[in-house]
Amino acid sequence: MINTRKDNAYWDPSRKGFVTNYPNFLHWKTLSATDMADNRPLNVYLHTPYCIQHCAYCYYKTINLRGTNKAQRIDQYVDALCREIELASEYYQLRNRPVVSVYFGGGTPSLLNEAQLQRVLETVHRYLNLSDQTELTVEAEPVTITQSKADLLQGLGVNRVSMGVQSFDDGIIKRSNRLDDEKKVMKAIEIVKTMGVVINIDLMSGLAEETQATWEYSVRRAIESGVESITVYKTELYTNTPYYKEVRNKTIDLPDDDQELIFMNHAMTELTEAGYKPWSFFTFTQCGQHQHQYATGTFLGEDVYSFGTSAFGKLGDYLFQNTNDEQKYMALLAEGELPVTRGHRLTCIDAMIREIVLGMKLVRFDLRRFQSRYGFRLEKLCADTLADLVEHGFITMSDDEIQLTNKGILYGDYTGKSVAKVLMDME
Ligand SMILES: C[S@@+](CC[C@H](N)C(=O)[O-])C[C@H]1O[C@@H](n2cnc3c(N)ncnc32)[C@H](O)[C@@H]1O
Ligand code: SF4
Incomplete structure (x- = not known):
């Protein structure tokens, strides 16, 4: 366009050569109208904010429903969630886009009763364009899994279950304020296995009271459970957690960074020896298969439409997030309004940086x-x-x-x- 040759053409201006376009038509290739239609793959996230406890390390903004009338409260939320799916699908014409993955996360989606799970997943099938190839994951806390729930989820097309286990040491599980224990976790894994789905379990390296011996035990039991996928999260200490207060009051000690690195190194060695390979720097799967499509799509910069309170996603150039106020979320949807409250329009350089930091995972x-x-x-x-x-x-x-x-x-x-x-x- 502008000539910068060293032969001084730049300093010898000319009025010749009107620029009509860039790049020049010479670079253009055959294209049809359908090539331009927005039928790019779509990933879908569904959020439920509810749990039946507040785990001491957990930084998610969750609502603890222990001791409350769970069914009624969740029913109202499910109404709003289904309405949001219907509204957004219509407003953004999401039905034109093939859904490659759905991730129902939380909080604890497996806390929903069978009727609620059925309503949410049937609404997704009805208003979005899922196929037999769509990965459909539900996040579960082991203690909430029953055989009839597992059968129902299988019937609704769920083909991947991701369970928070964190540790197989009963003392550490209890110290984290979770309701599971090793026996219940193993039972839940056996139930989910009957669904014939891909199972992922989360472990956390560096929980309170973790020692080399308890960590080695957890990694060994995770491998022995025979699940297809094992995720190892480094415990992060957030100010909004009970852990944070306890560390500050010196009532608990967390393993330091060097110790945590030793834990992670041990997990990597053992998982590799057992035939697991990393496809992200925190998830190891048997022979490197069973990659998680939802995470892969997200990290590669594909669109993710996210439904539910506080859910955040990406649509085209926009990152967006719904209100995290449960009452406001339900009120907006009752009025027929989408609950998006904040976001960011990605510049070109934002998009590149995002793709590098997420893609490198x-x-x-x-x-x-x-x-x-x-x-x-x-x-x-x-x-x-x-x-x-x-x-x-x-x-x-x-x-x-x-x-x-x-x-x-x-x-x-x-x-x-x-x-x-x-x-x-x-x-
Ligand atoms: C939404 S939860 C999983 C499902 C279910 N709520 C459960 O806990 O069984 C997602 C995962 O986030 C991880 N997590 C929570 N708090 C964390 C923290 N402070 N640092 C690292 N990972 C954390 C846990 O491994 C947890 O399983
Ligand atoms: S780890 Fe899971 S069950 Fe525990 S508070 Fe967080 S989201 Fe809820």
């Missing part, structure tokens, strides 16, 4: 995909940082991808944040 980062989406070679722009990361053993690189090493996996988001910083510094 998937252990392998596809440089050619990035280039085809954004038009430049990330490895050229970030050459120095990438060379440092290679030198310090966090990554290996080929022409086509960046691959986290075991050290890179152990240090989680560090690689993604380091690469993203190069782009942030350009802002």
Whole structure:
């Protein structure tokens, strides 16, 4: 467009060559009207804020329904959730878009009774475009699982169940204020196995009173349970948790970062030996199969329409979040209004940074995909940082991808944040 050749053409202005478009038509390829229709894949998140306890470490803004009339309160919420699905589907024409994954998370969705679960999932099937290929995950707390609930979920197309286990040590489970124990957890896993679905269990490394022996026991029992997928979260200490108060009052001690790193390293070694492979830096699956589509889609920058109080998602260039006020959420929907209250429009550079930090969670980062989406070679722009990361053993690189090493996996988001910083510094 502007000539910057060293032969001084830039300083020898000309009025010739009117610019009609960019890129020039020479670069255009065959395209049909249907190619432009918005039928890109869609991921769906459904949120329930309710739990039957407040776990001492948990940072989610949940509503503890223990000792209350659960059924009535959840019925009202389910009404609103179903109304939101109907309204948003119509307003954004979501039905045109193939749903690749649905994640019903919380809180504790498995706390809903059978009629409530059925209403929510039937509404999803009715107003959104699911197929036999759609991954449909429900998050569950083991103590809330029954055989009849499992049978119902299977009949409603659920093909993945993700259970919060956290620890197999009864003392640690109790200390975390959870209602499970090892026996109940193993029973719930056996029930869910009868559904013939992919099972994920969450463990947390670094809970209060964790020792090397209790951690080794938890990892061993997780492997022995035979589930397809094991997620290991590093316990994060948030100010809104009972843990935080207890740490401040010195009534509990949490393992320090070095100890937690040893725990994670142990989990990685044992899981690898047992045939599990990491497909994200915190989830290990048998032979690397059974990848979680919902997480993959989210990390690769696909759209996620999110329903429910405080649920946050992405639609096109927009990140958005619903009100986190349960009463306001229900009142808005009763008025026929969508409950979106805040958001952010992604600039081009936001989108790139987001894709780097989230995409790097998937252990392998596809440089050619990035280039085809954004038009430049990330490895050229970030050459120095990438060379440092290679030198310090966090990554290996080929022409086509960046691959986290075991050290890179152990240090989680560090690689993604380091690469993203190069782009942030350009802002
Ligand atoms: C919504 S919960 C899972 C389902 C169900 N509510 C349960 O707890 O059984 C999602 C997961 O977040 C993780 N989590 C909660 N608080 C955390 C924290 N402070 N640090 C790291 N992970 C946390 C736990 O592993 C938990 O299983
Ligand atoms: S960990 Fe699960 S059950 Fe416990 S408070 Fe958080 S969301 Fe609820």
